[in-house]
Amino acid sequence: MKRVFGVALGILTAIGGFVDIGDLVANSLVGARFGLALAWATVLGVIGICLFAEMSGRVAAVSGRATFDLVRERLGPRVGLANLAASLLVTLLTFSAEVGGIALALELASSVNYLLWVPVAGLALWLVIWRVKFSVLENVAGVLGLALVVFGVALWQLHPDWSQLVQQAVSPRNPPGEGLPTYFYYAIALFGAAMTPYEVFFFSSGGVEERWSAKDIVTSRMNVFVGFPLGGLLSLAIAACAAVVLMPRQITVDTLGQVGLPVAVALGKLGLAFAILGFVAATFGAALETGLSCGYSVAQYFGWQWGKYVRPRDAARFQLVVLVCLVVAAGTVLTTIDPITVTEYSLVFSAVALPLTYLPILVIANDPDYMGARVNGRVANLLGTVFLVIILVASLAAIPLMLATRAGQ
Amino acid sequence: MTTVDIHLQLLDRQVLDRNGLLVCKVDDIELHEGPDGVPFVTAILVGPRASGPRLGGRLGRWLTALAWRLAEPPGDAPPRIPFGRVTAVHSAVDVDRTRAELAVDPLEGWVERHVIGRLPGSGHAG
Amino acid sequence: MRASDLLGRPVLDATGRRIGLVTDLRCVKEAGPDAAWGVLRLESLVVDERQIGSRLGYDRHQRSPALLRGIMRRLHGRSTVVPWSRVAGWSRDEVRLR
């Protein structure tokens, strides 16, 4: 019974934890501009993250080593350090976006300017990272994030023309008035939103924090293979809500308030209250994940003690890195740079950094020295190889497309 | 007969102390010639004075020089863990001493004493 | 001597011809006097044309996925193993064989 509960909780956490500020903004933005014509990019991203999160979870369970531990080992100190710098930059950018997201969500709930919420959010994040148990931190944020299911309810209440939505999704093409470069630019943003590298840093490090062993591989797989696709469905619901309510009114999404409007239209105040709760929980949870991931990646590269399973003073430099990153992230938002813009850039740079994370995972998951009999099977390798190629293409195309389309304008 | 490839199987691996706490990475490996003239592994070398030269380039040189100057006493010999302390090599390298006994990483202690340890609640596990 | 003193150094044969770079140091594990795990004695050098990607292990035990193996094999050709007894001397710039 306890085991069933554990698995169920893990799945719920994975669903609620899947969506972050990047998914919220990217899906709503794309839904309002392209309808569901880019649903395939989200689906592709979800398959990719399932595939590689499973591998990283399995590696962590079998070897006790988290992702960045292995990056240096397989790429060497030089390339590993370059990788660390790039990954840290992207994760830090995402961290800033999440902190901004918390503040924006609280602004919607209070109409107090979001900049005033930034220090509050920063302090709350630090207190949680400093004092709250890892499993509590992970599960509470994830389960509260489930409030975003309200987007699914809203979609159903909006009585959309389902056949038209399905039609858009299955015969993808760029709508009239939108060029192909813009179309693919946003495809990459959605792909990057689903596959953000911090998710595997966090997932694999979390496995080590919770002291997974080979026995826990089944649990980890359930979380990934059930939780993430349901989280992806949530992303699609957000996109569809925007497609149904915002697209006909020619509204383009550039604020979090616009993301929630379809829920208000469909369900009124109570529904919107759930949506705001979901925004706060999803961004707060993701801020914790990205903040910890900054510390995880640095500490794992240098071999320092890391993690919340020891007292903070026993992982001093890890805690220091997290704290410094938190200050930098909050400081970035306080420069009054638009958090939604930061989010959009974080998605594109995530896409650029994807191969740095996913290549070493694929290699280690095949290393009999580490994995013994638990190496990848044929299917995982076939899909892994295909995705590696897709990731490489997305990574190379991201910056040129961003410049060519002036970041999607 | 077991063979071990140093580059592939030892360098950059995580070192764990006798309690399973994380100590450092294998930043480099020290070898000495035995009486028969064949070199054998004598120690794990730790810290920027070991990893800096491997990093190479301007950054590597700068890091090595900085660590050299900050060290007590100054010098180019990095902290080392004698290879006799190693009890197992798997996805990590296990040694039979505690982090405090090994004392290969003075900076960690400094941050603990002067920054993190001073914040309230630093002694409670999450 | 440090492992990094040898790794990446060009290897020249007795005639002075360059046969590749040192990509790894292969040791034999023996029971040591006091050591719990063992003593590692340097047995041979693994020599290859290039160093790049050698730590992914595709020239040794690593086999899958097939695409990466294919790329790495093309990049590297076959690595050769040179017994330490053949090493005549080494410096910062090169390893010389007899």
Added chain:
Amino acid sequence: MRWLAAVVVVLALAGCVGPAPTTDQYQGKAAHTAADALAQLETARLAVEHAGRLPATYLETVLVDAEEAFDSIENTFDSIEPPDDPMADRLRSDLDTLLSDGSDGIAELRIQARRSDTAAMASTAHDLGETAAGLDRFHQEHDT
């Protein structure tokens, strides 16, 4: 590092709006401005149409954001030097009228929302429908 600097510079330049040298380019920018402005205006109108379903804090935040964005779109357009061409002057004056109507309207909505004057909001939103239609038409006509 040098490529990074180059990327930053290109991004910075891409963000600036310089003087538009030709009438065609000016027209493209005007059409683009109309579409952006329309999106903000429609956001405000959509929110006000469902004012009863939105908490006051949320409505206010949405309106303030829409107003700020709308004004910044208007200012950006006004800062573009129009080419010396009667056609460009006409474009500018047509769009300016629409933009200032929209800007006034959203500001009014924001004030009415703060006073919870639902009836006035509904009537302002209704009137703004014409400005929205005008922006839409302008965008359709001039989009290249």
